[in-house]
Amino acid sequence: MKDLAAYSPTEGALIYHYCSPSTLLAILQSNCLRLGDIGEMNDSMERQWGLDALQEELSTRQGYEDTPFMEVMERAIYRASYESLTLASCFSIEGDRLSQWRAYAENGAGFAIGFDPKALQRLPISLLEVCYDPQTQVERIADGVDHIIEMYERIFTPNKAAIGRRVSRDPKSAQDNLTDGVNQQIAEFTLAARFLTHDLVAFKSRAFSEEREVRIVHHVSVNPEDGTVELVPTQHPNAWPDGRQPKLGFLMRGSVPSCYMDMPISTSFVKEVVVGPRAAVQEDAIQRLLSTLGYKDVKICTSSASYR
Numbered sequence: 527m528k529d530l531a532a533y534s535p536t537e538g539a540l541i542y543h544y545c546s547p548s549t550l551l552a553i554l555q556s557n558c559l560r561l562g563d564i565g566e567m568n569d570s571m572e573r574q575w576g577l578d579a580l581q582e583e584l585s586t587r588q589g590y591e592d593t594p595f596m597e598v599m600e601r602a603i604y605r606a607s608y609e610s611l612t613l614a615s616c617f618s619i620e621g622d623r624l625s626q627w628r629a630y631a632e633n634g635a636g637f638a639i640g641f642d643p644k645a646l647q648r649l650p651i652s653l654l655e656v657c658y659d660p661q662t663q664v665e666r667i668a669d670g671v672d673h674i675i676e677m678y679e680r681i682f683t684p685n686k687a688a689i690g691r692r693v694s695r696d697p698k699s700a701q702d703n704l705t706d707g708v709n710q711q712i713a714e715f716t717l718a719a720r721f722l723t724h725d726l727v728a729f730k731s732r733a734f735s736e737e738r739e740v741r742i743v744h745h746v747s748v749n750p751e752d753g754t755v756e757l758v759p760t761q762h763p764n765a766w767p768d769g770r771q772p773k774l775g776f777l778m779r780g781s782v783p784s785c786y787m788d789m790p791i792s793t794s795f796v797k798e799v800v801v802g803p804r805a806a807v808q809e810d811a812i813q814r815l816l817s818t819l820g821y822k823d824v825k826i827c828t829s830s831a832s833y834r
Contacts, residue, residue, distance in 0.1 A: 530666045531728030533643060533655040533740050540640035540797055541617035541740045544630035547805070550637045554796075554819050557767070558788040561613035561744055564727060566784050573612055576663070576726025577603055583667045587675070595678040598719050599671075606723035611746040611755065613787045614727065617641065619738040621800050622829050626737065634833050635805050640798030640825070641791075643740070649767075650760035651789070652743040654728035658735035670722045677718060681711045744787055746774070755785055767792040798825040803833040 535541070545553070553559060564572040580603065590596050618626055618638075627634040647653050657663055704712075727743055745758045757774050766772065770790040776783045799812055809826045816824050 530670055530722070530725040531654040531657055533647075533653045535643040535647075539619070539643060540621065541619060541643050541646075542621040542626075542638040542640050542798075542800065543615065543617050544626045544636065544638045546632045546636045550639065550799075551815075553639065553791075554815065554821065556788065557791055557793060559615045559742065559791055561615045561742060561787045561789055563785050564612045564614045566779055566782075567614075567616075571731065573606070573727050575731060576667075576729035577606060577723065579663055579729065580667055580671075580723065580726060583664070583671055587671065590675070594682060595675065598678075598716050599674070602716070602719040602723045605720065606726070609748050609750055610758075611748060611785055612724070612727050613744050613746060613785065615742045615789070617740045617742070619740060621798065622831065623736070623738075624803075624831050624833060627802050627804075627829065627831065627833065631802050632804075634803045634829070634831070636802045637805065638800040638802070638829075639796060640800065641795050642797050645792070645795045646742060648765065649789070649791075650762045650765045652724070654725065654741055654743055656728050656730050656734075656737070656739040656741065658730055658732045660732065663729045667722075667726075670725075674715070674718050674722065677711075677715045681708065681715055742789070744772070744789070746785060746787070757787065766790045793820045793822070796821050796824055798827070801826070801828040803829040803831040 533541075543553075543559070584590075584596065584599055587596075616630075620626065621638050621640055624634075626638070627636070631637060643653060657666065724743070724745060728741065730739075746755045747758055748755050755774070757772060763771070767790050772790060773788045775786055775788070777786060778784070796816075799816065801807060801809060801812065805828075809828065812826050816826070
């Protein structure tokens, strides 16, 4: 099954991170992008928007109530809501959009950094294109649920009772009566349900459609017993640039501690820097900064917006 919202860039396309001057400098000096908790972002319905749509879709699946399928789906939704956090860094397909300058780049006095999305996709993260159309969201969720039901039927039909106990985590789960292959299929089934909930962070209200957002996403697990958080392990931990590993930390947003991850990037990922329409800086000063920090062959241009 194709990911619900995987971004497929065209050849030569860039994605742009709008930021303040201080954030531009922090990214360039550290060779890191900071992924923040989406629960602290400007959309109060982040993640919940998609989870609500998934719940509505599941309610239409007649005949699956009180089955291991529904139990696995409900557990995945619970984990997405209470036992994990989603960290994200936000980009736009548009590199010179006035609404983005106003909202995310110090009212036009900041910058937009153009990144190579294909380079970012080689990292062990998810790169998702935000979907704003309600009908498309419904169709994609239905497709995802159909796929998981197909997995369920293929695995569970031969021995529903024993496998049902296995999924329910019954101490007498009859796991010993299942082959290694079936146990692996059960693990893949439960993982597919979890991935479905993860991808829902790319579904947002149509009200935000002007942003044309693409986002890097990574997940953090939350220990339900003591609240400890840790990054979800990746399948390819050696894929980070120069062997550097991402770092998990906290910052205070007012009185609220907010989780973040500093994600390593390579200097080769940066392809363009757009100077904001109200930024009081010459392009050659940005060139000196980039060259000194090891960023080569980066295009520098200034916004065409006549904004004061």
